[in-house]
Amino acid sequence: MTKVSFIGAGPGDTDLITLKGYKRLADADIIIYAGSLVNPELLDYCKEGAEKYDSKSMTLEDIINTMAKGIAEDKKVVRLQTGDFSIYGSIREQVEELRKLNIEFECIPGVSSFLGAASSMGVEYTVPEVSQSVIITRISGRTPVPEDESLEKLASHHTSMVIFLSVQSIQKVVKQLIRGGYTEETPAAVIYKATWEDEKTVRGTLADIAHKVKEAGISRTALIMVGDFLGDEYNYSKLYDETFTHTYRKGIKNATKSE
Structure with missing residues (x-):
């Protein structure tokens, strides 16, 4: 049986979707995407004939029913969400409904805005x-x-x-x-x-x-x-300071920095 793939679409630039997310999207039979926020150019990655559903006009029940129908037909289902779905992504409610139906899912993180x-x-x-x-x-x-x-x-x-x-x-x-x-x-x-x-x-x-x-x-x-x-105030980190010793580099003692 196939599974539902939740994918973080990235902040907007279509090149900022992860490679794993891109592969799932390109191979999907059904894509449910957040049309009010996701860059529509990401849908250009979808294969010919893929079914696309814009979730901005759907209820939670609509979304879950579309996923369940696709899985029952052994289709690869992608839920394409904005940025990274772990922040204001409403993923929890979708995941809980899929669990009730014993539908497997995976979560592929994205780049948050x-x-x-x-x-x-x-x-x-x-x-x-x-x-x-x-x-x-x-x-x-x-x-x-x-x-x-x-x-x-x-x-x-x-x-x-x-x-x-x-x-x-x-x-x-x-x-x-x-x-x-x-x-x-x-x-x-x-x-x-x-x-x-x-x-x-x-x-x-x-x-x-x-x-x-x-x-x-x-x-x-x-x-x-x-x-x-x-602001304009900042300090350099110790990580690359020549006098700072850490696991991978021994610092120079009493190093004198040029004016």
Whole structure:
């Protein structure tokens, strides 16, 4: 019997799907894809005659029934989801329904948009002595957020932060972050459709980022990035320091660096 393959499609650029994901997609008989978010050019990888279903107009029951029918007919089924489905991917409910039906599945990870965004901007979330933690979250909306995970409470940690599904409420986001402890001077950025051809980036601080985003006309499909990792201050890591000894290299004692 065949199995359902959940595939993270990558952040947008069609070349950023994993090789394993590409192979499953190219060989699939049935593809259920998240049409509102997945780059439609990824469907060019599908073989001729493959059945394609856009899940934006489907219910959970529709999706599971389509999968079950395909498996019963011994067809290879792919569920093509955005970025990496382990973050805001609604995979849990699909997996639980497949388990009830004793349908086998596999999960092939992808590249999340928060990684694509950092790569597009050439930044690192974990800058030595600046920030060594990253909080991935969202503002409360129709999907509630636990009280202990409110932006205001999370902001008290002053970590690097990536906020999904919230750009439409960026003024509210900024207010909560400042109430939580970030200063107005904290660097911030919003990146629209990271790694897509029409990618757009807006940089500023918490004092002006909401205004800049409004001017840029960004209201969806964007990430909010906040923290000192976006600033001008940084420190080099110890990993490649010539005086630092680790398992694979002995450091030079009392090395004198040129001015």
